[in-house]
Each structure stands twice: as structure tokens, then as C-alpha cells.
Amino acid sequence: MVKGLRVSMLLLAVMGNLAWSFSAKANFNGKLTVEIDGLKNQEGQVCASIFGNSKGFPGDGDRVLQKQCTKITENPLPITFNNLKAGSYAVAVFHDQNNDRTLNSNLFGIPSEGFGFSSNPEIRARAPKFSEAVFLVAGPDTNIQIQLKYF
Template structure:
């Protein structure tokens, strides 16, 4: 009788361990994206970040991003970390929000009045127009760091 209880105990333990291992194997991996913004000219306001997983709304929409947030400006660079992302392609848009409305303000012609930045630091000019998701997206896996340089005017 003692042998059977011991065997049952081992069988139960092995079953529990295999269930635990199966759950670990099937657990969805997540990625962390750290965004460093450099070249900030103002020492007031916030840098607002929008992380997009596809072209829908990129880069100006404030409703189609997968994650967003703002960080108070404390110097000429700011970092923000976004966790829990599924590994994949992402593009980021940032704004030097000087008036607290958390969006990029433009003039009558659509030219930015506030600083802005896009992942991969593409050329942004009247000729090139607004960058496309495919041109600004980067592969994000486990821990990815992205450097964005703030622009305060369109490129020539």
C-alpha cells in the first residue's frame, strides 16, 4: 500500500510539473521599447510619445496608437519605456508639447509649430511629406532602444 501511495505522489508531481512547463512554453513573449529623444530645445512642457503597430493613423492620430504617454522635460533629452508590447514592427512619433494639448500644433499650411520626431529620423519636408509607417518602423523584440532626434523645422 505504501508503494502505491508513493507512486501516486510521483505521478501527481510529474503531471503538475508538465502542466507548469507547458504553460511556460505557451506564454506569450512581450517586448520592451525604450525611446530616447535628443535635441530638445525647450526646458518646459512635455515630450509626448505615440507608439503605432501599423500604418493606421501614423503619425498624427491620437486614437490609433497601441501605447502612448508623455514625459516631463528635464533637460535636452528624455527617455520613456513602453512595456508589454508584442514583438513586431513599430513606429514612433514624438511631439515637444509646449502648450499642454498633447498633439502636434501646425500652422495654416500644416507646417509644425512645435518640435517633432519620428522613429528612424526620416527626412520630413514639403517634398517628402509625412513619413509612412513602413519607412519609420523598426523591429522590436525583447529589449529594444530607439533614438529619435527632435526637429523644430522641416528639412530643406
Template structure:
């Protein structure tokens, strides 16, 4: 009789362990349905400080300091968007979660370039994520980086060094 109870207890424990493993595995499948979906983030960029509504806003999104802020070739995304209203919101979808920096400018004349005077000072408004101080040169990536995870909203205020 004692042997019966011992075998019953061992089989029950084995079945319980297998059942627990199956349950835990099933719950993990429901908790993380698609690994790619976890990395789908959206960045909403509100841009204000326009002197006028002419032209477009051109921006580059960087995931590292390489090429920041002016190398479109090193940007994760780069695009120009016509200005329809101010302030305007530009949305970047399908980003992997991580640190990014945005560099943008108001391309008032629509030539796709940040125009400068003979001294190299920008004649069109420009801005960076985190709105870092711009005194003697462009900011570092680390000064402009923001963590993008899920839905992230930032605000960039345009600057004009010539007043």
C-alpha cells in the same frame, strides 16, 4: 539463444526511442518556459533636440500604417511624459516583437496637441523613429518602422520646421 538476443535488442531499441522522446520533450519545456515571455520586448526611445525643457513629450506607437502618424485611436500605445532632463529616455515595456513606428512631439505648452500656424506648419518640435526626411509631409510608416525584439534602443532627434 538467438531468440533471446533478438527480443533483448527490440526491447532495448523501444526503450531507447521512448527515452529519447521523453528527453526531447523535457528539454523543449525548459527551453521555452512560457510562450508569452518570448513576446515581451522593451523599446527605449532617446529623445533629443529640445529648444527648452518646458512641457511634455507626447508620443504614439504604431504597429501598422493604419492611422500613422496622428491617430491615437490606431496607436498601440500613446502617452505624454513630463520633461525632466534632456536628452530624455522614454521606455515602452511589454511589446510583442515586431515592426513599430514612433511619432512624437514636444508639447511645450502642455495642451496635448501639436500646435500649427495658419499655414499648417508645426510650431512645436516633432520627430519620428528612423529620423526620416520631412520635406513636404509626414513620412510613411515604412520609412519610420523599426524592428523591436528583446531590448531595442532608438534615438529620435526633434525637428522644428520654423527654425
């Protein structure tokens, strides 16, 4: 009986450690590196915004989780976001050639600067939906690539 009790206590201890291990991993803060490729020149900067849900994606700056603009020093250009919880995200980027932090467009509303989205969805007559650009952050380091498009 004592031997059975020891085995049971040992199993409980192992199960408790496993449960703690899984919960600790679920509470990590991950790092996302976005590699932006296809820049047509090194003028200006690249601005990237990360969204945690469909509300405001891709253009509402008030709904952005994190945003940063980075001077272009190389092509492809890496941009890193830190402290992301595990979950689903979407990223919108644009090549801000004139440094005004706005995706400029012509009289018809067609972007006059390069732009792109996570998951590189096909661009039609509208911006993609969150569900078309979504990706998963599920570990401490996530890397994605975005190919810029110019019209």
C-alpha cells in the same frame, strides 16, 4: 535495440525542450525605451505614440497602441513603453511646449513645435509613412533614438 530506443527518446526530449524554449521566447512582452534628443528647451512635455501598423500613423490618436506624455526633466529624454509583443512598430513624438497634447502648426500647416519619428526619416513636404519609420522589437529590451526637428 534498447540503446537505440533510449537515444531516440533522449533526442525527442531535447527537441521538445528546444521547441518549448523557442515558443516561450516568441511570446515575451518586451520593453521599448525611446531616447528623445534635440529638445530646444525644457518647457512643457514630450508626447510619444507607438503604432503597430500603418493604419493611422502618425497622427490618428484612435489607432495608437500606447501613448504617453512626459514632463521634460533631461535632454535627451527617455520614454519607456512596456508589454510589447515581438513585431514591427513605429513611434511619433512631439515637443508639446504649451501642454495642450496637440502638435500645433501655423497657418500653412507647418508644425510650430518640435517633432520626430522612429528611424529618423528625412522630412519632406509630408509626414513619413509607417514603412519609413518602422523598427523591430525582437527581444526583451529594445532601445531607439529619435532626433527632434523644429521649423
